[in-house]
Amino acid sequence: MTAPLLEVEGLTVHFSVGRGRDKQTVRAVDGVDLTLGGGETLGLVGESGCGKTTTGLAILRLVEPTAGRITFDGTDVRGLSARDLRRWRRRAAMIFQDPYASLDPRLAVGESIGEALDIHDLHQGKQARRARIGELLERCGLHPRVASRYPHEFSGGQRQRIGIARALACEPDFIVCDEPIAALDVSIQAQVMNLLGELQSDLGLAYLFIAHDLAAVQHICDRIAVMYLGRVVEEAERLGLYRSAQHPYTRALLSAIPIPDPVRERQRERIRLVGDVPSPIDPPTGCRFRTRCPEVFDACERIDPALQEVAGPDHTAACLLHGEVGTEVEG
Amino acid sequence: MSEHDDAEQLQAPDEPAEARWKETLSALFANRLAAAGVVVLALLILSALLADVVAPYAFTDDDLTRRLEPPSAAHWFGTDELGRDVFSRVLFGARVSLQVGAVAVGISLVLGTLIGLISGYRGGWTDIVLMRAMDVLFSFPVVLLAIAIVAVLSPSLTNTMIAIGVVFTPIFARVVRGSVLSVREEVFVRASRSLGASDWRIISRHVLPNVAAPVIVQTSLSLAFAILTEAALSYLGIGVQPPRPAWGLMLLDAQGFIATGEWWMSIFPGLAIFITVASLNLVGDGLRDALDPKQRSIIQSRGVT
Numbered sequence: 001m002t003a004p005l006l007e008v009e010g011l012t013v014h015f016s017v018g019r020g021r022d023k024q025t026v027r028a029v030d031g032v033d034l035t036l037g038g039g040e041t042l043g044l045v046g047e048s049g050c051g052k053t054t055t056g057l058a059i060l061r062l063v064e065p066t067a068g069r070i071t072f073d074g075t076d077v078r079g080l081s082a083r084d085l086r087r088w089r090r091r092a093a094m095i096f097q098d099p100y101a102s103l104d105p106r107l108a109v110g111e112s113i114g115e116a117l118d119i120h121d122l123h124q125g126k127q128a129r130r131a132r133i134g135e136l137l138e139r140c141g142l143h144p145r146v147a148s149r150y151p152h153e154f155s156g157g158q159r160q161r162i163g164i165a166r167a168l169a170c171e172p173d174f175i176v177c178d179e180p181i182a183a184l185d186v187s188i189q190a191q192v193m194n195l196l197g198e199l200q201s202d203l204g205l206a207y208l209f210i211a212h213d214l215a216a217v218q219h220i221c222d223r224i225a226v227m228y229l230g231r232v233v234e235e236a237e238r239l240g241l242y243r244s245a246q247h248p249y250t251r252a253l254l255s256a257i258p259i260p261d262p263v264r265e266r267q268r269e270r271i272r273l274v275g276d277v278p279s280p281i282d283p284p285t286g287c288r289f290r291t292r293c294p295e296v297f298d299a300c301e302r303i304d305p306a307l308q309e310v311a312g313p314d315h316t317a318a319c320l321l322h323g324e325v326g327t328e329v330e331g
Numbered sequence: 332m333s334e335h336d337d338a339e340q341l342q343a344p345d346e347p348a349e350a351r352w353k354e355t356l357s358a359l360f361a362n363r364l365a366a367a368g369v370v371v372l373a374l375l376i377l378s379a380l381l382a383d384v385v386a387p388y389a390f391t392d393d394d395l396t397r398r399l400e401p402p403s404a405a406h407w408f409g410t411d412e413l414g415r416d417v418f419s420r421v422l423f424g425a426r427v428s429l430q431v432g433a434v435a436v437g438i439s440l441v442l443g444t445l446i447g448l449i450s451g452y453r454g455g456w457t458d459i460v461l462m463r464a465m466d467v468l469f470s471f472p473v474v475l476l477a478i479a480i481v482a483v484l485s486p487s488l489t490n491t492m493i494a495i496g497v498v499f500t501p502i503f504a505r506v507v508r509g510s511v512l513s514v515r516e517e518v519f520v521r522a523s524r525s526l527g528a529s530d531w532r533i534i535s536r537h538v539l540p541n542v543a544a545p546v547i548v549q550t551s552l553s554l555a556f557a558i559l560t561e562a563a564l565s566y567l568g569i570g571v572q573p574p575r576p577a578w579g580l581m582l583l584d585a586q587g588f589i590a591t592g593e594w595w596m597s598i599f600p601g602l603a604i605f606i607t608v609a610s611l612n613l614v615g616d617g618l619r620d621a622l623d624p625k626q627r628s629i630i631q632s633r634g635v636t
Binding site for chain 2: 057060062086087089090093094096098101102104105106107112115116119120163166169170
């Protein structure tokens with residue numbers, strides 16, 4: 001097996017809030033391991049506030065990680081100098097959730113796309129630059145002539161296409177897709193997903209696809225990692241996860257997906273989680289999910305579960321139901 | 332096929348997008364008061380530039396035989412205590428006022444924008460130190476601080492401009508910093524960084540253009556205030572020095588003659604100050620509305636463009 005394109009080990013992002021005596025640490029991401037091969041898609045799923053977006057930002061160093069290692073095609077990303085980091089960003093792009101906020105309202109969309117070319121000195125020269133911008137727009141299903149228009153003249157779906165065109169400008173190998181369809185109308189979502197799928201197969205892109213529900217990622221992902229409160233709680237190959245989810249949290253997420261068949265939909269059994277997500281400032285001891293877990297038992301308070309192999313190779317879950325693997329909580 | 336038959340496909344535009352500044356200008360001129368302000372200002376600037384040609388007399392031409400004459404065909408605004416033509420002096424005074432306004436506001440615009448940008452973009456200690464320094468400057472009454480600066484530097488036209496420039500710097504620094512703080516957190520700034528943009532590129536391409544609107548408005552309003560401050564300093568005798576004609580200085584000279592009935596000496600320079608400041612304020616208000624996209628749609632929907 002060849003070395004993966006992206007390897008993330010023990011990624012940790014802590015933020016400080018408050019000052020002086022009130023200073024507290026928000027453990028947004030608390031030791032996340034991820035592996036992604038070239039041309040593959042890894043889904044990263046979890047509720048709002050579980051740290052999935054922060055994970056994506058930290059991998060690209062748009063948020064500085066507190067600890068951990070990020071290796072991209074043999075490069076230690078955290079070790080890059082500011083200058084080398086800017087150069088490296090040519091290979092890793094990002095598509096943002098809110099297409100209304102991610103384009104500078106004062107730049108014609110062609111300029112927003114052209115900026116990427118200018119930064120990395122690609123396709124320079126008036127003719128070549130314009131041709132490349134047109135090609136990118138066309139690739140994303142827009143007419144090349146719209147390059148001179150401003151973002152407010154476009155719909156959400158069109159803007160997201162422009163955002164995708166911008167991400168593609170420097171021919172990256174890897175794109176972090178931060179809920180790229182969550183802000184779009186349902187009718188547009190499928191179109192954008194199809195576009196992303198086509199681009200992947202044509203250009204051999206690797207995606208880290210962030211989403212807040214499992215329904216959104218079920219068609220595009222090769223592997224899926226489920227996050228809860230700054231940790232990965234289960235990771236598996238797509239079908240393995242959908243067929244035999246091992247972590248109670250994953251099962252709850254799966255049970256929330258509506259089934260497009262009225263008979264089976266009526267029989268669908270929903271696992272309702274009670275309570276809110278605990279604060280990442282003061283996560284529960286032991287298993288972080290124990291405060292909402294329907295299958296909680298006494299060991300959950302004592303042991304902080306580690307990922308262990310369950311239901312076959314390549315399928316890991318951090319749950320004590322599968323064996324008390326993890327670190328004992330002190331005191 | 333594939334994505335090209337999307338319902339979402341945008342129709343190709345036939346006409347190119349209208350440039351933004353054109354839209355802004357037409358919105359500005361839709362406001363009649365602002366348009367009047369622009370016209371008056373243009374006339375003022377023109378007469379200041381062409382004062383040598385337009386003015387019937389030189390501003391130093393004294394004629395003691397024709398002292399304190401009321402307005403007449405030969406002297407439209409009358410003459411002063413040395414027999415100098417008030418109309419000519421008001422025209423040359425426009426030169427001083429506009430020059431002081433432009434240079435002083437230019438100084439504070441550059442300094443204030445720079446400080447505001449650094450403060451807002453860097454944040455942290457840099458921000459705290461710079462903004463507290465601005466607070467100190469800001470806590471003095473404007474004229475008082477200007478007096479102090481001129482007193483230290485000795486009164487002259489140049490020092491007046493420097494003093495007013497320094498005094499107005501905190502206003503720009505605050506306006507810019509506030510806008511930078513919000514623009515800095517925009518997703519499009521993060522998007523630009525994700526493409527590998529340097530801080531310099533982000534500031535010049537994304538931050539500055541997005542804070543330009545409030546700065547432009549502040550500039551026109553500050554011009555008015557700078558001209559008033561110059562008039563006040565000159566009136567106090569620590570601004571522009573005679574024999575150079577400045578409106579504030581002319582008011583000072585005229586003061587002794589109000590009681591004796593020589594009203595033209597004070598009315599005309601006073602009117603000049605009033606008209607200049609009023610038109611600058613009108614233009615400033617007009618710009619504020621024209622640069623605000625929401626206001627602009629309202630203006631356009633009225634169909635007055």
